Amino acid sequence: MTRKRSLPTADELRVWREYIETAEALRAVISARLQSDSALSPGDYAVLLALSEAEGHRMRSSDLAAHINWERSRLSHHLGRMERRGLIGREDCVTDSRGAEVVLAAAGAEVFRGATVPHLRAVRELFVDALTAEQLDAAGQVAAALRAHVRS
Amino acid sequence: MTRKRSLPTADELRVWREYIETAEALRAVISARLQSDSALSPGDYAVLLALSEAEGHRMRSSDLAAHINWERSRLSHHLGRMERRGLIGREDCVTDSRGAEVVLAAAGAEVFRGATVPHLRAVRELFVDALTAEQLDAAGQVAAALRAHVRS
């Protein structure tokens, strides 16, 4: 056994770069599709998806942030922009005067309905169709291993 | 043979989400490390790396953009910020009066020198060490398949 290297080898570094650059490129392409198909950013989509699935199409701001794994300030800024566009609304919370409830607006629901099929189709075309069943499985396991490792 | 589905299955979609969210989380963690270790963003690092490896520590702006795969306007904005911080300089190009040459400044070279080992260590700890040899290999193949597919 050799002692554990502290720095990655050239090959390891190459894989890292391919990994991170490919994910970034894919994110950009999917994002551009969503934008041109539906005038939504990935952030808009995540918010609308969460609200669409929520009880009464409404959610406490903090819960929403936790659900989609965003910092609260990021969500505040984003909700401000989405509110200006009429996609969502904000109401005072009855049980906690500090709180706010985010409500899916009619326009938001409609835009989301129109966005979902094209978006899923894009995911299929650009991600799923690029991989064999084995590769898809491997991708899932790699992601799980990375996720588990990063939490420590 | 069943006809090809146009939408991903629930499992495929789950893998997609794990893939893209994990990559994003990893990018954020590595980025935060780089920031706190060396006061550099990933963009800064990419620019400084390219210039460090370039002939004479200088490069035409367009070539640099192509090398790191950025849009030129993005690079212009970024170079403006880096120039304000004294990390790089810009000079007129001798052979083409339209052109600009980006030059690694002394301060930039020094910051980069200090950044590289901690950054590579972070890549090793957070990415390489999380994966078995087989998983690392699989990650490379998945990235290659996705890259090949997206170019068409």
Added chain:
DNA sequence: CTCATGTAATTGACACGTCAATTATGTATG
């Protein structure tokens, strides 16, 4: 030479993300 067209790089406007500070309200403790 000159005019049309292409290329190098920058700029402005605006969306997005992070961090630190702020405002307002809840809650526990003496």
Added chain:
DNA sequence: CATACATAATTGACGTGTCAATTACATGAG
């Protein structure tokens, strides 16, 4: 109840990214 501390959400400042427009120069056809 009063004070201290925690929590909900927002705000401001600033770095980052994209798109469309702009400036300045190069170059080839006539």
